Amino acid sequence: MTQVINYGIIGCGMMGQEHLRNIALLNGARVAAIYEPDEIMGAAAKAIAPSAEMMESVWALLSRDDLDCLLVASPNYLHVPQLEEIAARNPLPLLIEKPLFTDPDDARRVRDLGASYPAPIWVAMEYRYMPPVQALIEQVEAATGGVKMLTIREHRFPFLPKVGDWNRFNRYTGGTLVEKCCHFFDLMRLILKAEPVRIMASAGQEVNHLSEAYDGEVPDIWDTAYVIVDFDSGARAMLELCMYAEGARYQEEISAVGPKGKIEALVPGPGRFWPTHLGVPPVPQVIVSPRHPKGPQMVEIPVDPTILDAGDHNGSTFYQHARFLELVRSGGTPEVGLIDGARAVEMGQAAQLSARTGAAVEVK
Incomplete structure (x- = not known):
């Protein structure tokens, strides 16, 4: 029997909701928890993934013990601080949306985090x-x-x-x-x-x-x-x-x-x-x-x-998730590191x- 992989999602605006629709098409994957601070976007995300629990903070989501992997689809400027929070609290296999960072000064911060992060980090290049x-x-x-x-x-x-x-x-x-x-x-x-x-x-x-x-x-x-x-x-x-x-x-x-x-x-x-x-x-x-x-x-x-109807990127979000899911299940090296x-x-x-x-x- 295929192990069900539980996702924790950080950020469920337009792109995050595309991720939700594509995860729903995968065999043996479900969204267990979502953090989305905007009320309207949160309601839309809940409609797509009704069994997911809405969390009040990133920290609360990371405190769960039932998650197998994480997805970050928040606004660009939040990626680095959220990556740092994940690394400090619950460094699970991670799919993080592009761009990885926005400030040139953050390049070294990201590389230093990556050097000590104990699980795969996959950058979402759909x-x-x-x-x-x-x-x-x-x-x-x-x-x-x-x-x-x-x-x-x-x-x-x-x-x-x-x-x-x-x-x-x-x-x-x-x-x-x-x-x-x-x-x-x-x-x-x-x-x-x-x-x-x-x-x-x-x-x-x-x-x-x-x-x-x-x-x-x-x-x-x-x-x-x-x-x-x-x-x-x-x-x-x-x-x-x-x-x-x-x-x-x-x-x-x-x-x-x-x-x-x-x-x-x-x-x-x-x-x-x-x-x-x-x-x-x-x-x-x-x-x-x-x-x-x-x-x-x-x-x-x-x-x-x-698959085409699940997003705006010619089906690529689904195929990317299928490969990421295999990485979570079997280990290995991210295709986009x-x-x-x-x-x-x-x-x-x-x-x-x-x-x-x-x-x-x-x-x-």
Whole structure:
């Protein structure tokens, strides 16, 4: 009989509720306890996981003796203090949402915690687990003969409303190139199997949130960016981000090119945003374009509708949880560890600095 794994959840806003829906689809997993300080979000979380007990504090949740693992899906700026609290009180296997931290000064704090933490810590980088992206990762070497150029384009909707409007301000998010784009910097390192050495960026706030004000303060979060990254392998990567292009057919387009050819992954945005008058949403695609013989080969990568409907990330949250759950049951090493999470944040911070100063930033 499969052992039931009990989750304790810290933070159940929009992303936390996506985690709840996906945990409910797993065999042998249940949410036993939730800490969510916002009354409305707490009620929504309880509706998704009615058997979970709502806890009055992080400390109270960590004091339970029936939990097997933890998930942190709180606002970005709370991740480090909550990680410290978990390490001090009940260091269980942990899945912690990206970005791992927002303040450059926290990098060493996180690494020091990781060095003494007795259980696995997995950083939630959902984009790795989108089925078309997984297919690209599996085929990229054979299709390209070794990637020389990698391009990631995300044309998407603006930042959605969050509790307390924390995601409208750089001081809480770490900035768009950290908050949003750490996913893409993680993918760059994963696909290229290399480390960044130089980052150049041009970015800013051009369209979104300019007419908004919260306690008299206008949001300063960016919505536009180009980022170029040189890697120690000699490969180059580029990110193009536009957060006012939700009319596009595909939200993410990834292209990897090498001496043998090119491979692309095309990923649609959340199905709930697709206009119903246009019919069914587009299906993800992977396209391989060899140089010899010439001729693109396209394969559709459909996702189970039940899994697709459980979140906004093309099914990736489910597949990530399935692998994390296996880690909790059987042990081993997280597929996305603290170093991966930290490097993705540091690349985003270097890109933010480059965009502010107009200078290339060397990455140590």
